[in-house]
Amino acid sequence: MTIAAAIEELKTLLGESCTTSKSDREIHGRSEVYYAPMPPDAVVYPTSAEEVSEIVKICARHDCPIVPWGTGTSLEGHALALKGGVTVDFAKMNHVVEVNAEDMDVRVQPGITRMALNEELRATGLFFPVDPGANASIGGMASTRASGTTTVRYGTMADNIRGLEVVLADGRIIRTGSRARKTSAGYDLTHLFVGAEGTLGLITELTLKLQGQPEAVSAGICAFPDMESAVNCVMETIQMGIPMARIEFVDAATTLAFNAYAGRDMPAQPHLLVEFNGSDQAVTEQSERFGEIVAEHGGSEFEWATKTEDRNALWQLRHDGYYAILASRKGATAMSTDICVPISRLAEAVTETQKDIADSPLDGPILGHVGDGNFHAILMMDPDSPEELKEAKRLADRMAERALEMGGTVTGEHGVGMGKMKYMAREHGEAWSVMADIKRSLDPQNIMNPGKLVQVN
């Protein structure tokens, strides 16, 4: 067995930091969604880029698949060992390397979680803004090109990384980008590795852009008669240049799940959750102007949360959305769809999806990032029912089809992994084969997270 030979060498290199224990393999074979477990043959815990390079060289010699692991919170099976091999868990590479407060950037190892990073940054007055909900690792967030509730203001992971250190499939360690705020020096390798899901190399360090903690923050929630009014309200706000820090929507079904999960008492209507950041004066002005636009579009009176604890409760509610929805059907697992369309088509995309779900035996509450045109239907199913899985896939296929017809994408922020491979040819046409060309060029043996994102054979 070539994999077995690799593991023998890895044990010699790493000692106890290479494990084949059943429990470790099982933990690294699970995801948060409906996939059956796919454990790796071994799990390694490197402590440096040099060690990662040695690991990759050993695996390359033995044609052994390498799967990167952050916190295991991805939603498309990215970190499952589809073809066995070795999972590289970055739990021990979780440090802040250097904070540059004047330049508003920070170098971190990939295993640090976003909450741990922001905790460490607290005293500097700076923060890292990308917030996908889950307390994911920064390396994982980079690899899936994650985004989330703050994207409308601060952008996605692609917009918030100045440079990377990456270990390639042949063990070479490279650096991309620089600490300068911009560069025109050659191909943009940083953006190539961000969102590559570990299929082109392993990220071992990241230089991230930081933001100043705003002087004032105000958040609120209000109900709308229908999706279309809510979306039109947001489009008008964006066009007027009023900078929202977050603008989220939940449909009536999600509102009911929130009520049950968090003891709320919201009307069974679509809601918008919004946040403004800035100076006291700016936040006041923005909230007032937004309030006027809301009223014009038939929105209810705003319930503002200006106290920190109320605001945290509001966003905790949003972030618990997936779990609140799952809790609404006992024992259910879920498929989380992730389409993203031009905002002008968002209301139509949501309404059509709701119709599909209403006509289906499955439930699928909808929530999403209205400022980005990105939403998720959480399709719940019995984990032991092949029929329900089939029906969920049918609904997801229809959503994907619709997103592409509307000029959008089948995944706004979750990534391709295994789950969205089937849509890639349709979304990209010939460009998908260009991705395969690049993959073959940088990983000719196909050992880096094989079977995810790109098809090379």
Place this chain on the structure above:
Amino acid sequence: MTIAAAIEELKTLLGESCTTSKSDREIHGRSEVYYAPMPPDAVVYPTSAEEVSEIVKICARHDCPIVPWGTGTSLEGHALALKGGVTVDFAKMNHVVEVNAEDMDVRVQPGITRMALNEELRATGLFFPVDPGANASIGGMASTRASGTTTVRYGTMADNIRGLEVVLADGRIIRTGSRARKTSAGYDLTHLFVGAEGTLGLITELTLKLQGQPEAVSAGICAFPDMESAVNCVMETIQMGIPMARIEFVDAATTLAFNAYAGRDMPAQPHLLVEFNGSDQAVTEQSERFGEIVAEHGGSEFEWATKTEDRNALWQLRHDGYYAILASRKGATAMSTDICVPISRLAEAVTETQKDIADSPLDGPILGHVGDGNFHAILMMDPDSPEELKEAKRLADRMAERALEMGGTVTGEHGVGMGKMKYMAREHGEAWSVMADIKRSLDPQNIMNPGKLVQVN
């Protein structure tokens, strides 16, 4: 001759849109900087992506180099026909294809200039914000990853493109990205082609993000006792989250060139030029807070330009910087350096560069984008003096060296072209060879703008 055979076929395909006239070849063999002319063997004027694809297929069959041409305003010899071949001039592909005002995006052909685009957008209340000074073509701006005075607020070309249509080296036409505001669907090919300087393919269409025209704009200029105070003032403003739309600096030597060129009467000191965009209230607040920070750092009273014509005159002055400086030495040509460093190192980088220039027989006024850490010394020289060219190269080498020591880049916005090739190995290390891997994978014959950006042999 293989190139001659290609041209014969191109004439059959394109008729008069393929020309080998002396004047056409000469025009396409010149740049705005010190390089000797390098004319192509022919110039073609395609009208569609399909025609570009046919042109590329013909050139590929005959191993004929292909050089893309927008307006010829690039500063590193990107569009010169170093190895002869065919220049593809996009002058006839200069249309707006579709404006989507609700989604704030626009599809354009690559030959449209940024001013023509903004003229066409005027009635929509939207504008395209990237402003490199020159009235460059959008395709050229994308290909060099251009930025300029508005980058501190709106980002570079890399931040303002949703998707591309590209003709590859084998004639395949692909589409990258989508009209959605974000996507995690596979490798980020858009960012790979942006800044690739035509070495991986020819951009035949771009989908650009647009911005709403601000309700209020205020711009102004003030003097500082030294570079360090000016830079510290800007760093503090950024850290406080006060959003500047532009923040530029010029040194004392540039100020004197402005006085002579535009009949101004500014003190021989470093100056900051700033602009704020937003609601009336926001612009007033931002200007006031910035004024306070300026005073704390020893800046002079601000001269505000709130009337449109005064503001335009101010930015025209800045945009004419290169020409104003060139006019200060009769008959001179110039080398425009372009380093970009972390802002915390900017004052030091400028001061050290000024010392080098003071010790040199050449003049080199300095101006730049302080919010990005990017500046240019315009090194003037006699076009017929090999000694002066050598001295300019020595000064530029020292600047490049310093930028890399400071964690920066040798080119913030001009690109690599021919002029910065020599620094690439030093800036990128092994990562430069990864760029070559990608180049070989997508252009195995090395026909796409050969001899620029990347070394494949």
